[in-house]
Amino acid sequence: MLLVALVGLPTVAGAVLLLARPPRGATAAGVGTAAVTLAVAVAAAVTRPASDVALLAGVRAGFAVDGLSAVLGVLVAAVLLAALVVGAAEADLRTGRFHGLMLLFAGAMLATVTATTLPPLLMAWEVMGATSWALIGYRIDDRAAARAGTVAFLTTRTADLGLYVAAGALLAGGAGAMALTDLAVLDGGWLHVAVAGVVAAALGKSAQLPFSFWLSGAMRGPSPTSALLHSATMVAAGGYLLLRTAPALDAAGWAAPLVAWVGVATALLLGLVAAVQDDLKQLLAASTCSQIGFIVLAAGTVATPAGALQTVAHGAAKSLLFLVAGLWLAALGTRSLSDGLRGAARRHPAIGVAFTVGALSLAGLPPLGLWVGKDAVLAAALDASPALYVVGLAAGWTSALYSGRALWFVWRPIAPGGATTAGDRTGTPAHAGGDRAGTPVPAVATVGGLAVAAALAGLLALGPEPLRPDPAPHAWELVLSAVLAGAGLLVAWRFAERFPVPRPLVRWLGLEDLAHRTLVRPVLALAAVLARLDDRGLARVPSGVAHAAVALARRTDTDGERAVDRTVAGIADGARALGRVARRPQTGQLHQYYAQASVGFALLTVLAVLVMS
Template sequence: MMVLILAVVLIPLLGATINGLFCWFTKRKAHLIAVPAIAIPAICSLVLLGKVLHGEHFDQVLYWWIPLGDLRVPIGFLLDELSAVMITTVSFVATWIHVYSIGYMDHETPRGYAKYFCYLNLFVFFMLTLCLANNFLLMFVGWEGVGLCSYLLIGYWYEKASAANAGMKAFIVNRIGDFGFMVGLFLIYKHLGTLLFSQAFAQAEHLSVGMATLITLLLFTGATGKSAQIPLYVWLPDAMEGPTPVSSLIHAATMVTAGVYMVARTHAFFNMAPLSMEVVASIGVATALMAATMALVNNDLKRILAYSTVSQLGYMVVGVGGGVYAAGIFHLFTHAFFKGLMFLTAGSVMHALHGELNLQKMGGLIRKMPITGWTFVVGALAIAGIPPLAGFWSKDEILAGAFMGGHKIIWAVGTFTAFLTAFYMFRLIFLTFFGEPRERHLYEHAHESPPVMTIPLIVLAVGSALAGLLALAPHGGIAGFLNRTLGEAHGAVHHEGSVVYVLMAVSVAMGVAGVALAYFMYMRRVPDPVALAANFRPIYTLLYNKYYVDEIYFALIVNPVVGGSRHVLWKFVDVVIIDGAVNGTGRLCRLVGSGLRYLQTGYIPDYAWMILVGAVVIYWIGRLF
């Protein structure tokens, strides 16, 4: 088992190293290194998942990295039900994203092509490290690593100012959350004296409720950054500036799922802090609703998908915050398939339309791109929660858990958000793939993508359709499997069959209603969306401008910080104090040297007087001291 785990972690790193160091050699053949470097770990992950299904676990420290007094930092790995599901999901979806990238990035320069695959392999390496770590510090290394790789890949086309700025924004916003995560780790070590998961979780009950609450809120601060929750979600929509396969990897398999995984992994602490769980669930449902409303009026294909990711992450956070951890991870699992699929289909559309993203310039594309169009429909049905596709099973598990746990308001808001989700996703579909073309020249030049891009779409579409059926597997399905590790929070309530069926019916009805409303508005123009937007102009403007959150952040945080840095730290501290001290020292030496120069007269009597005066001064100094 050790060999398989090391293969899962180290082979992607090896692929990144080869393409990074030898990009001048691999060039256009970089994918021959990069794709197997992810496909082999995917196969190993499936083997490891099979071993865990049969009850085998692994938790071992390989060596002590920093033995420093009482502080001993381990390097070790943990394989249990949670990490097995995570690494299988990450590696499988990432494999098909790598395959898709061969066609999508074909226009890149040879060295740029190798650099891209180097970053992609490195991204997966850090995510797998995060998922398999058996201690907080190694998890934090993976956590920071995916943050670094997101910066490199979002800003991959750094010649574009918007891409460079988006990469910087993602990096800085995540640093805010990471600070909270890091302080939480300090408190864990201070109060429990260990960074190993097994030891820390075994001692969790020794924490006071107040300290457990503080630690979990700090940990969740980190999760709000990585998993794009209020108030740190603002980086994710701008992350669309990177190559579309990167968007797919970030949104489906890596980065954004890290926060949800971290909360689930530290469930022993959250179970001790009911207030924190209320905060987590409340922020999750608020994020889900807010992001869904912003997607309603957006016309950018990729940004709509980005807002849908933020919204779906909100559902996952509701799951882990509501104590139904397995449901939250189950939704993470199904979401990886249909969100990875939809981003790749968006890339296929961009590939056909020469980078165009505006829905208002599309229409009728399913006739030109049937594989892309119909696979997107499968993904949209899954995210809309239409049975029997994947999203139906996992999302309804979360909503049922919220209802049965007494969170009726969260259930109601989550169910309404499901209606909005179905509406905006099928608004996107009807504007993009159906109806008549609105830009004839774009439509005439549209074409289906090559097989290297469409085969991953078909594979992920099958996953989007069937992955949810794991809920029906024996022994409680995937939820029962995950509950071996995660269990449920103390306040979680077991589902009653009749109530669950009613909740499922309501959820499905809301999804169908959303699809129907989108059909009538954008295919039949009843009611006319343009007239509707005009009648509700203030609300439309508010949603179109994303609640002005970016503007508020710039006014209250960014501009004051930049202004303070410019006028205080730069112009005063740097220029006046630091530069003044350095330059002033030079000027003082020059001034003293200039004065002493006049004493060098060349006359012996002058030097004799100086010796005499110096001797007298030294004498009196000796008398004084």
């Protein structure tokens, strides 16, 4: 029953809210459902239920809460609750459509993390993609948001085809039950095909290179949506899938090193992208790709506990930062660090302190959560390859760089006549002590709770086995990363306004343009050629047949019909003539009938004589 409640409660409640769209009470219903879901997730993490049902002949739909899914289930439910509470601060998000979509998405994510066989995971994966598209383009009057949602959907959907390839390989390889654990024991080439499909789908969903560009446009969605989708759920789902299938990656031989290098390369390059962004949400989006890169690195080095610890620490810190960005956007009307957000932490001190905790955690500063999580991943990387470790350290340094730069701007004093805010533009004084005046108390309390979680997440490394890293980082590794984090913060604080801004980094490495030139444009060109071929070639066959049929019908309707009419008329005339001839002997006079009979008998007699002779 706990599994049914865990997945079914947000799914059913979300569907009801989405369909009914009540004029009032949607926020209370959404928040209440999220709170109950969190309680159920905690209970499931304690009791570890498992269940499966027959789906098709020989194929089961299995669900279970084990060590890894217990951690992710609680994290998803907690971030869902926080996002809905803070989302209530924005009037246009207090709707049944918003809460319904958020709950449906969360239900799909919970089904994903608890699925033990591929069919239900595939179904939930598809629902996640559809609801994420609707949430990114939630504001239907924003054409840019609609386009961003479409780009995100098409990019991830293309990568998602890998899961269908993996499912086919499982069936072809004899794993009829299609359990995720069957991946590692497939024989021959089917193992490599299945693993390749899983890797493609996971990298696409987690916005890793070369798919990372879709996350930039996704920032057009509401900030609570970003907090849920792009911190602990959708982008984390790909990392989770790789952690779940890490034994299969290792068994394939080539897959684990590939995944590890893609993860660490994404962590480094997208960290540099984040460091030059002026838009706060773009900075947070690029940093999400970078931090998820460490989770992917953990999967590539088969360090599942370290990856789970990084997932929890990142989810707490990044959901906090996205929610604060949304609160500042609602209060100040801007996302620009160098303009409207300069001094934002001074205007909203409580929120500013929470943001600072999240940013310092993201930077990897001790003793905050991501310091431990990142170093646990790097310890496994060092065991696998010193080169991976060095690149990972450099990626960690970029985390401090972009975090420090954001902090520098939001804590700068505001000069007289300086940056404007929404209040300044309307002639109303900006929020002095705005947390008390302009931001709802539940929202402030929520970001405060997330700040505590982000600060203390590293302690989970001392707790349950699913989060206890093995190998654990040595003391010198912890000290080295702490020194690098401090150095990165100092560099950012010193040169925040004088950072070089290379155009490729501002444009997210130009990957979207590259994809458009190398993939989208050729596909559209091929489609145009095929369309012309269809219009001018293939389409002419049925069109020609149709024209011929019409011409034949017209000819039949004219010449053919007249010929038939003449034939019928001729037969009728002949029948009438024969009738007239046949009527002539019929005079009614008896002597003529005798004369006719005599002639007939005479003819018969002559015929008989001729035959006999």
